[in-house]
Amino acid sequence: MGSVTKEDVESTLTAKLQPAHLTVVDTSGGCGASFDIEIASASFEGKRLLERHRLVNTALTEELKQIHALSISKALTPQQWQDQHPSTE
Amino acid sequence: MYVMASAITSHPLTLSCFSSSSSRWSSSASISSSRSTAAGLAFWRGPQLCSFQGRSRSVSRWRQSVLVLCCQLKKLSEVEPLVLLGDDAISLLTSLPPSPGVYAVYDKVGDLQFLGLSRRVSSSIQAHAQDLPQLVGSVKINVVDAPDRNVLTEAWKQWMEEHLESTGKVPPGNAAGDTTWTKRKKPLKPDLKLTPGPHVQLTVSLEQLIDKVVKEFKVVAFIKGSRTSPQCRFSHRVLTILNEQGVEYETLNVLDEEYNPGLREAIKAYSQWPTIPQVYVKGEFIGGADVLDEMVQGGEMKKILQD
Numbered sequence A: 001m002g003s004v005t006k007e008d009v010e011s012t013l014t015a016k017l018q019p020a021h022l023t024v025v026d027t028s029g030g031c032g033a034s035f036d037i038e039i040a041s042a043s044f045e046g047k048r049l050l051e052r053h054r055l056v057n058t059a060l061t062e063e064l065k066q067i068h069a070l071s072i073s074k075a076l077t078p079q080q081w082q083d084q085h086p087s088t089e
Numbered sequence B: 001m002y003v004m005a006s007a008i009t010s011h012p013l014t015l016s017c018f019s020s021s022s023s024r025w026s027s028s029a030s031i032s033s034s035r036s037t038a039a040g041l042a043f044w045r046g047p048q049l050c051s052f053q054g055r056s057r058s059v060s061r062w063r064q065s066v067l068v069l070c071c072q073l074k075k076l077s078e079v080e081p082l083v084l085l086g087d088d089a090i091s092l093l094t095s096l097p098p099s100p101g102v103y104a105v106y107d108k109v110g111d112l113q114f115l116g117l118s119r120r121v122s123s124s125i126q127a128h129a130q131d132l133p134q135l136v137g138s139v140k141i142n143v144v145d146a147p148d149r150n151v152l153t154e155a156w157k158q159w160m161e162e163h164l165e166s167t168g169k170v171p172p173g174n175a176a177g178d179t180t181w182t183k184r185k186k187p188l189k190p191d192l193k194l195t196p197g198p199h200v201q202l203t204v205s206l207e208q209l210i211d212k213v214v215k216e217f218k219v220v221a222f223i224k225g226s227r228t229s230p231q232c233r234f235s236h237r238v239l240t241i242l243n244e245q246g247v248e249y250e251t252l253n254v255l256d257e258e259y260n261p262g263l264r265e266a267i268k269a270y271s272q273w274p275t276i277p278q279v280y281v282k283g284e285f286i287g288g289a290d291v292l293d294e295m296v297q298g299g300e301m302k303k304i305l306q307d
Helices: A006-017 A049-059 A078-084 B031-038 B057-070 B089-094 B121-131 B149-167 B206-216 B233-245 B263-271 B289-297 B300-305
Strands: A019-026 A034-041 A069-076 B041-045 B048-052 B101-106 B112-118 B138-143 B219-223 B250-253 B278-281 B284-287
Touching: A006 A019, A006 A034, A006 A049, A019 A078, A034 A049, A034 A078, A049 A069, A049 B284, A049 B289, A069 A078, A069 B289, B089 B121, B101 B121, B101 B149, B112 B121, B112 B149, B121 B138, B121 B233, B206 B263, B219 B233, B233 B289, B233 B300, B284 B289, B289 B300
Parallel strands: A034 A069, B219 B250
Antiparallel strands: A019 A034, B041 B048, B101 B112, B101 B138, B219 B278, B278 B284
């Protein structure tokens, strides 16, 4: 069995969506049941929010079978990420 | 005698999602849920007992003002009124604290009409503004960050006593027998059912039934639990959003195996979306709790609900 870890989610998303920014927070207290994701990726360019969420969901198809709750709090393009975080880089 | 205001709030929050399949973690649960989760909520997920550490953007945003506003109850006369008129009215209404508290509603000439208490001040005042626009000019709010209803009641009493002392009059909306502010304008709609029940053999596929429902009604929400008692925080969140939008909508309980057998999996296949709740507008799948949240914030929601 084995539960999904924060690192699993990160590596899957990094491999599939080449994010410019990615934050995964395990909101389950360590049991891998729920995650909160902030992601910025060039794959989101020109896509509506629903389609962006779909991309993330699709990328995590395997993990989702074991994850209880997934929250995508941000799904931005790299440009949008820059605009929202001017001071970080 | 005055009448205790019964809060027009949304449904009681059920904090667990009894499911081993995925459901979405809303980033803006109400403040009451955040309190429970912060205290380390335990819930069952299959064989594992998990402890949730909740986090919420909207709550943390409000926590700052909560600190300012509600460490103690201010006197009614000392609270700054929020004027809910003019061009800013809509944005003000949508930025009210989603927290427990007491509130006072003044009409357009500044007379106190109603003193209320609520588990979710934002929802209550939005409902008042919608139902009684002619009586809502401005509001005073004191967030009461306490889980105990007695604390809320006590705060409400203090404001009422202060008002009685200074004017000698009970606000018209709190007079005995007056239900202007407290009665629901419309009874809640019952949940829709896909089938007449287990004794009837279906001649069409579930997919066709889903298709028919989402095309027949303008707004349809597939949720876990019923409209009156959603059994998942995300479903609860979706209902709250739809209520706040003031839109008519239908609900279907995907956990109702008697009348909606197999719906829980069928709806995921229908939309190619892995989680529940799911909201459809004019036959089109628009998203779950997170997407809806952002659509409301970005103003898109109003647009697609129009016409």
